[in-house]
Amino acid sequence: CDIPYLGRTICPQSGWRSLLPNEWVEFPHGKLSHSFDSSFHRYADRDVSYADFRRWEKVNAMNSGTVYNGEGLSATLQDYYNYAFHTNSTELGMLTNPMALCVLAALVLIVRLLKKAFLPKFSAIGRRLGRSTHGPNWENENQERIVKFGEYVYRLCYHSSVSIYGLWYFHDKSWWNKSQGGTSNLWDLHPNHPVEPGMAWYYLVQSAYNVDALISLLELSFKVELVNPMAYSSALNFLEKEHVVDEGLRKQEVLKMMVKGGCDKTFLWTPLFQIKWSSTVRGDFREMMAHHIVTNVLIFLSSYYRFTRIGSMIFLLHDLSDVPIDMSKLANFVKWKTTTIVCFVTMVLMWIVTRLVIFPFLICGSVLTESYHFMVEKGTLDPALHEAYFAFFYFLLGSLVLLHITWFIILLRIGWTLVSKGETHDYSEHKKGEKQS
Numbered sequence: 001c002d003i004p005y006l007g008r009t010i011c012p013q014s015g016w017r018s019l020l021p022n023e024w025v026e027f028p029h030g031k032l033s034h035s036f037d038s039s040f041h042r043y044a045d046r047d048v049s050y051a052d053f054r055r056w057e058k059v060n061a062m063n064s065g066t067v068y069n070g071e072g073l074s075a076t077l078q079d080y081y082n083y084a085f086h087t088n089s090t091e092l093g094m095l096t097n098p099m100a101l102c103v104l105a106a107l108v109l110i111v112r113l114l115k116k117a118f119l120p121k122f123s124a125i126g127r128r129l130g131r132s133t134h135g136p137n138w139e140n141e142n143q144e145r146i147v148k149f150g151e152y153v154y155r156l157c158y159h160s161s162v163s164i165y166g167l168w169y170f171h172d173k174s175w176w177n178k179s180q181g182g183t184s185n186l187w188d189l190h191p192n193h194p195v196e197p198g199m200a201w202y203y204l205v206q207s208a209y210n211v212d213a214l215i216s217l218l219e220l221s222f223k224v225e226l227v228n229p230m231a232y233s234s235a236l237n238f239l240e241k242e243h244v245v246d247e248g249l250r251k252q253e254v255l256k257m258m259v260k261g262g263c264d265k266t267f268l269w270t271p272l273f274q275i276k277w278s279s280t281v282r283g284d285f286r287e288m289m290a291h292h293i294v295t296n297v298l299i300f301l302s303s304y305y306r307f308t309r310i311g312s313m314i315f316l317l318h319d320l321s322d323v324p325i326d327m328s329k330l331a332n333f334v335k336w337k338t339t340t341i342v343c344f345v346t347m348v349l350m351w352i353v354t355r356l357v358i359f360p361f362l363i364c365g366s367v368l369t370e371s372y373h374f375m376v377e378k379g380t381l382d383p384a385l386h387e388a389y390f391a392f393f394y395f396l397l398g399s400l401v402l403l404h405i406t407w408f409i410i411l412l413r414i415g416w417t418l419v420s421k422g423e424t425h426d427y428s429e430h431k432k433g434e435k436q437s
Contacts, residue, residue, distance in 0.1 A: 044191040044192065044306065045089065045191075045192050047089055047090060047091045047093060047094055047097065048083075048087060048088075048089055048090045048091065049090075049091055050079075050080070050083055050090075050091070050099070053079070053082075053083045053087055053090070054079065057079065084197065084201075085197045085201075086197060087197065088194040088195060088196055088197070089194050089195045090195075090197075090200065092197075092200045092201070092204065093195035093199065093200040093203070093303070093306075093308065094303055094304060094306075095203065095204070095207055095299070095300050095303040095304070096300060096303065096304050100204065103204055104204055104207055104208055104211070107204060107205060107207075107208035108208045108211050108212050110208075111208050111209060111212045112212060112215075115154060115212075115216075118154060119150040119151065119154060120150065121150075122149065122150035122151075122153035122154055123146050123147060123149055123150030124150075125149070125150075125153065126145070126146050126149030126150060126153070126330075126333060126334060127139055127146050129334045130142060130145070130146065130333075130334050133334055133335070133336070134334075134335065144279055144280050145333045145334075147280055148280060148329075148333060149330060149333045149334070151216070151220070152326050152329045152330050152333070153330065155322070155326045156323065156326035156327060156330065158209060159319050159322040159323050159326060160323055162205070162206070162209075162315075162319050163316070163319040163320050163323060165202070166202070166312070166315065166316040166319060166320075167316070169198050169199075169202065170312060170313075170316060173185075173309075175309050175310075175313065176313070183362065183363070183366035183370060184366075184370055184374060185309070186307075186309045186310045186313075186366060186370070186371075187366075187370055187371050187373075187374035187375050187379075188374045188378070189379075190306065190307075190374070190375055190379065191305065191306040193306065193308075193309060195306070195308055199308055199312060202312060202315070203299070203303055203308055203311065203312075206299065206315050207296075207299050207300075207303075210292065210295050210296050210299060211296060213292055214289075214292040214293070214296060217282075217285075217288055217289060217292060220278060220280045220281065220282070221277065221278055221280070221281040221282065221285050222275050222276065222277065222278055222281075223275075223276050223277075223278045224274070224275055224276075225274045225276060284407070284410065287403055287406055287407065290399065290403060291400070291403050294396050294399050294400060294403075295400075297396060298311070298314070298393075298396050298397075298400075299311065301392075301393070301396075310363060310366070310367070313363055314359065314363060314400075317354040317355065317358055317359055317363075318354070318355070320350065320354055321347075321350045321351050321354040321355055323350075324343055324346040324347035324350050325347050325351075327343040327346075327347075328340060328343035328344045328346075328347045331343050341418065344411075344414070344415070344418070347411070348411055348415065351404075351407075351408060351411065352408075355404040355408075356404060356405070356408060359400070359401070359404070360401050360404075363397075364397050364398075364401065367390070367393065367394070367397060368394070371386070371390065372386055372390075
């Protein structure tokens with residue numbers, strides 16, 4: 001194989017490794033020369049497919065001397081229900097399976113339909129609260145707050161509901177109980193932990209929420225405007241404003257330049273739309289976008305490699321700390337100062353406990369120390385694979401820790417402004433502070 005590409009020799013059958021330096025992929029010493037997938041699937045039990053489930057049902061019926069009746073719409077729906085809600089380790093437990101992806105897409109659609117139906121109603125609540133507290137003129141001056149109020153009511157409902165479910169479902173799980181081994185249960189016997197239906201659907205719902213959150217962040221942060229190609233052109237960039245002050249004259253000059261430029265595409269480029277920042281963009285857009293990207297990557301990777309136990313711990317910690325965040329933002333949007341202060345103090349304490357103590361020291365600490373001991377020393381994982389592929393998980397988890405620290409600094413800034421000036425500024429929504437009303 002000697003196909004040159006960008007100064008490198010690439011073998012088509014080598015895949016993505018062919019794009020990397022030889023010392024990284026040269027077998028057997030290269031850090032990325034081993035295929036994690038081939039090793040992982042060699043000692044991992046196969047997920048139960050719907051076809052497997054149907055075969056087992058027929059065998060069980062034969063062994064019990066009964067007749068399996070799986071024909072007809074009613075029987076098929078019953079089989080799907082039992083498969084989805086009463087069978088461990090199904091294909092729904094791995095988000096990259098086609099069936100799970102279809103269910104995930106349906107859940108994202110349901111989430112978006114629910115938001116479309118309820119966000120206006122939630123925003124109406126904020127509008128009424130604002131009017132009753134600050135008078136009728138408040139509504140006209142705070143349309144952005146009203147929109148974001150509806151969004152955070154929805155988030156509060158979600159985070160509260162999923163936190164209650166998480167506390168109920170995981171309260172007796174061994175990986176949360178130190179007397180039963182605690183975090184060692186995250187790795188012992190991996191990757192053949194049973195994925196119960198409750199865990200599979202917990203992951204599906206959480207993934208749907210986070211995918212929608214990423215889409216919603218983009219919708220809140222940007223706006224797309226159609227452009228009349230005869231009224232706007234990049235040729236405007238070549239025309240100094242100070243030479244032609246009147247906008248109408250500027251457009252006439254642009255048309256002349258378009259005619260002169262002809263097909264010279266290096267000179268003239270006329271877009272059909274423009275993407276601009278929206279007035280509802282968050283002050284911490286970059287941090288939040290990075291957080292959503294890292295979170296979604298971790299969700300799919302942890303599902304694929306059956307790290308759902310540790311993923312569920314991270315989900316629960318984030319959801320619990322998000323509840324006082326949502327309450328604090330709602331109180332601040334309508335400028336209830338006392339309520340904002342109480343919620344803010346609760347939020348800071350929860351943030352410290354969950355995101356700055358438990359997450360980095362308990363969960364990330366387990367990833368750094370216990371994973372190698374149980375998966376390599378006591379398990380069957382090749383140490384080269386652990387060294388190569390866990391580095392990516394270290395990077396993603398470390399990124400979350402850094403984002404948590406960054407947001408905590410923002411919280412300290414909010415607290416300092418509150419103490420020193422007596423004003424409530426949400427710097428995560430407005431980097432330079434906000435108007436006090």
